[in-house]
Amino acid sequence: MRVVNCSNAANYFHVLRSQMRRPFRKPMVVVAPKKLLKLRAANSPIEEFDEGLRFKKIIGDQNEKLVAADQVKRVIICSGQVYYDLIQEREKRVANDVAIVRVE
Numbered sequence: 001m002r003v004v005n006c007s008n009a010a011n012y013f014h015v016l017r018s019q020m021r022r023p024f025r026k027p028m029v030v031v032a033p034k035k036l037l038k039l040r041a042a043n044s045p046i047e048e049f050d051e052g053l054r055f056k057k058i059i060g061d062q063n064e065k066l067v068a069a070d071q072v073k074r075v076i077i078c079s080g081q082v083y084y085d086l087i088q089e090r091e092k093r094v095a096n097d098v099a100i101v102r103v104e
Contacts, residue, residue, distance in 0.1 A: 002028040005080040007036065007059070007102050010044035014055040015104075033081055041084050059102040063087075066096055073097040079104065 002019075006012040012032065019028050036042045066072070076098060078086060083102050090098055 002026060003031065004028065004055075004104060005031045006104055007032070007080050007083050008042050008044050008048075010048035010053070011055055011059075011104055013044075013049055014053065018055060031080070036081055036084075039081075039084060041087070055104070057104055059104065061099040061101060063090075063096070063100075066099060071097060072099045075099045075101060077101050077103055 004015050006015060076086060078100065079102060083100060086100050
C-alpha cells in the first residue's frame with residue numbers, strides 16, 4: 001500500500017501518473033485535503049510537469065530569505081497543509097533561521 005500527502009500540484013500529478021503507469025495495481029491512499037487544490041501557494045510552475053521529472057519524496061526549504069545553512073537554528077519536518085501554515089507563521093515572526101522540510 002502507498003500513502004501520500006502531496007503539498008503541491010506537481011507532486012500530485014506525478015504520483016497519479018506513476019500510479020497509472022505501473023504494470024500492476026497497488027492500493028494508494030491520498031490524504032491531501034481539498035483545500036490544497038485551491039490554495040494559490042500550492043501551485044507549481046509548468047516546468048515541474050515536464051517529462052523525466054518524478055515525484056519528490058522530500059522537498060527542502062525554498063525560502064530565498066533563509067540564512068546560510070550553517071546558521072540555521074531549527075529544522076522543522078512536516079507534510080501537507082501544515083507546511084503552508086508554518087510558512088505563514090515564520091513570515092509573521094520573521095524567523096529566517098528556521099528551515100522547513102516537507103516529507104511527501
